[in-house]
Amino acid sequence: MTLPPHAIAAESFVIIRQSLSERGYVFTPPLAAVIERIIHTTADFEFANLVQVSPGAVESGVRALQAGCAVITDVQMVRVGIGAQRLAALGGSLHCFIGDETVKAQATAQGITRGAQSMRLAAERGLLDGGIVAIGNAPTALEEIIRLVAAGARPALVVGVPVGFVGAAESKAALAQVTAVPWLVTVGRKGGSTIAVAAINAMLRLAVGAGNDEL
Numbered sequence: 001m002t003l004p005p006h007a008i009a010a011e012s013f014v015i016i017r018q019s020l021s022e023r024g025y026v027f028t029p030p031l032a033a034v035i036e037r038i039i040h041t042t043a044d045f046e047f048a049n050l051v052q053v054s055p056g057a058v059e060s061g062v063r064a065l066q067a068g069c070a071v072i073t074d075v076q077m078v079r080v081g082i083g084a085q086r087l088a089a090l091g092g093s094l095h096c097f098i099g100d101e102t103v104k105a106q107a108t109a110q111g112i113t114r115g116a117q118s119m120r121l122a123a124e125r126g127l128l129d130g131g132i133v134a135i136g137n138a139p140t141a142l143e144e145i146i147r148l149v150a151a152g153a154r155p156a157l158v159v160g161v162p163v164g165f166v167g168a169a170e171s172k173a174a175l176a177q178v179t180a181v182p183w184l185v186t187v188g189r190k191g192g193s194t195i196a197v198a199a200i201n202a203m204l205r206l207a208v209g210a211g212n213d214e215l
Contacts, residue, residue: 129155
């Protein structure tokens with residue numbers, strides 16, 4: 001491979017767009033940028049079918065990022081994958097409370113998961129309203145976000161893409177029934193931290209006016 005990274009990225013997205021077109025998929029901006037980046041991350045065109053969004057969800061996420069919102073993740077793998085420099089340049093902040101000692105203690109005391117308790121802590125700290133929640137691993141964290149939204153929390157966007165065999169598909173199906181806040185999900189068992197990261201990073205690129213094929 002003698003191409004520079006920037007050329008490799010550009011060629012990759014040409015291939016993705018051509019392959020989507022050959023498969024009969026037509027996505028309009030800004031959703032197209034998110035779908036393309038998820039496929040670039042996974043090399044799996046099935047995500048063109050699996051990704052679903054509520055009306056205006058991507059636009060809401062981009063606006064929130066441009067306004068310098070908080071981004072709350074369920075696990076460290078999602079947090080470290082998000083483009084922190086782009087987020088900071090927009091005045092945003094990045095948070096993951098899964099390893100917080102208070103979260104561990106309270107989760108044990110209440111008999112719930114750390115993922116769920118970390119979302120409660122984010123709510124207590126006033127980070128949810130107007131922020132973006134990115135959940136790639138923990139269905140219980142997504143279930144808690146749905147409960148918090150029902151109680152009045154208003155994130156600008158919930159990216160709910162946990163992967164797995166227990167509760168993942170069900171929690172995403174439940175989010176897809178929510179009308180109070182914008183959402184993005186992957187239908188069924190597939191998803192994961194890399195999908196959450198790809199979705200947020202695609203929106204960060206849109207927020208700063210960078211193309212998908214730019215480093």
